[in-house]
Amino acid sequence: MANRNELEIKVRSMVAFDILSKPLTSLGHKADRRRDKLAEETAALLEEETSDRVVAYTERREEEKARTMREGIEAFKEEYPSYGKILEGVIQEKRIKSNQYLVYGVADGFKLGSEDYRRVMRDLGLTPVQADAMYVHLLDISEKLGKAAENGLRSILL
Numbered sequence: 001m002a003n004r005n006e007l008e009i010k011v012r013s014m015v016a017f018d019i020l021s022k023p024l025t026s027l028g029h030k031a032d033r034r035r036d037k038l039a040e041e042t043a044a045l046l047e048e049e050t051s052d053r054v055v056a057y058t059e060r061r062e063e064e065k066a067r068t069m070r071e072g073i074e075a076f077k078e079e080y081p082s083y084g085k086i087l088e089g090v091i092q093e094k095r096i097k098s099n100q101y102l103v104y105g106v107a108d109g110f111k112l113g114s115e116d117y118r119r120v121m122r123d124l125g126l127t128p129v130q131a132d133a134m135y136v137h138l139l140d141i142s143e144k145l146g147k148a149a150e151n152g153l154r155s156i157l158l
Contacts, residue, residue: 027124034123039102039156055153056104064094105153112150 004012043058067075072091080086106112114135121131 030124031120034120036156039104039158042104043100043102043158053107053110054104055107056102058100058102058158059155061099061101062096063099065097067091067093067095100158101155102158103153103155106150108151 042056046056046058067090069091072093073087076087076090079090117135117139118128118131121135122128126134
């Protein structure tokens with residue numbers, strides 16, 4: 001093996017990370033898009049179907065959202081045309097916004113099987129052999145990152 005200095009090691013590492021991140025990022029974005037589509041489809045099914053093995057429901061959440069800069073400036077101009085200090089307060093004012101979320105998860109006492117993981121990986125474009133080879137390792141990584149808990153509710157903005 002060639003004797004490499006610290007600069008070379010770091011640059012080579014950055015190149016390797018860049019090359020490896022492209023397909024992983026692409027798969028991640030593809031999975032996000034598929035999950036978002038499934039969330040909309042799942043929310044639509046909630047009125048028609050039920051199951052004892054999974055949890056899925058929608059909930060409305062009130063969330064604060066700051067005014068836009070333009071809204072704050074316009075409100076300030078109308079009410080306080082000559083006071084600059086008041087402008088800051090108007091811009092910082094919050095308003096309530098209501099959003100719809102799909103809350104979902106695996107019911108207590110149940111867990112996902114290997115076929116669930118393999119299916120979604122195949123849906124992302126992996127071959128069955130690739131999915132079989134990768135899913136165990138991806139679960140290990142997810143577990144090490146603290147992302148592998150199957151039970152527990154998740155939510156997604158609809």
